Amino acid sequence: MAELARVTWPPAPIATARLVLRVSEARDRAAFIDLFASPEVRAHLGGPRPRDELERAVPEVPGRRPGLFVVELDGAMIGTVTLERRAAERPGGGLLPDGDHAELGYMFLPRAWGSGYAAEASTAALGWFAGAFPGERVVLCTQVANAPSLRLAHTLGFTEMARFEEYGAEQWFGVWSPPAPPA
Numbered sequence: 001m002a003e004l005a006r007v008t009w010p011p012a013p014i015a016t017a018r019l020v021l022r023v024s025e026a027r028d029r030a031a032f033i034d035l036f037a038s039p040e041v042r043a044h045l046g047g048p049r050p051r052d053e054l055e056r057a058v059p060e061v062p063g064r065r066p067g068l069f070v071v072e073l074d075g076a077m078i079g080t081v082t083l084e085r086r087a088a089e090r091p092g093g094g095l096l097p098d099g100d101h102a103e104l105g106y107m108f109l110p111r112a113w114g115s116g117y118a119a120e121a122s123t124a125a126l127g128w129f130a131g132a133f134p135g136e137r138v139v140l141c142t143q144v145a146n147a148p149s150l151r152l153a154h155t156l157g158f159t160e161m162a163r164f165e166e167y168g169a170e171q172w173f174g175v176w177s178p179p180a181p182p183a
Contacts, residue, residue, distance in 0.1 A: 007066075007132045007133075009067075010022070010023040010066075011132075014069070014127075014128055016120050016121065016123075018073060018117070019072060019078075019117060020071075020072040021069040021070070021071055021072075021121055021124055022069065023064060023068075023069070024061055024062055024063040024068065025061060026060050026061050028070055029058060029062055031076070031077035031078070032058055032062040032063060032080075033054045034109060035109060036058075037049060037050070038109070038110065041107055041108070041110065043146075044142070044146040044149065046167065067102075068080060068081075068082045068084075069081045069082070069121070071108070071121040073112065078111070078112035078117060080106065081104070081118075081121045081122055082104070082105040083102045083103070083104055083125060083129050083138065084103055084105065085100050085101075085102065086101055086141070087100055101136070101137055101138065102129060102133070102136065102137075102139070103139050103140065103141065104125070104126065104138050104139070104140045104156075105140075106121070106122055106149075106152075113148070118152055119155050119156065126138060126156065126176065129178075130179070136178070137177050138175070139161075139173065140153050140156075140158050140174050140176065141166075141171050141173050141174075142171070143170065143172070144163065144169070144170040145169060145170070153174050156176060157176055158174030158175060158176045159175055159176075160172060160173070161174055
């Protein structure tokens, strides 16, 4: 995968019909803590972390790194979308012959579930990635038991490449290819 360091980061905020994807700010700290402390959000991501531990560990401006977009609705953070490197050595990583790939990830607060925000934000992030890294594929890995995440993967156009065991659960591994440029 091309390194995100190759592109200007952060990009300008990305506006969709209802959302803004942007870099994190200090005002997002409480929402980051809510995401990582939520039993619902973390049910398929290793479980929630203790809130008091997060209060001590989360920096004043959390998640400020290339590839992490805060998803904002009406001026408030409702989740994150990430595009980060998945090493070829990780399960599923060696299925594609050309090495490391960007991996799409997403987490949304439960109050934002069921409204299509994850699909809207992920589509915008994939569009940004396709523009920044033309022709590069993106992978996604989710637990088979996480039915909403699996539906989202299909909605976004990811194609199943494999299933394997990781973190004590069956994982679904898919790949997305950017649309071909118009002829």
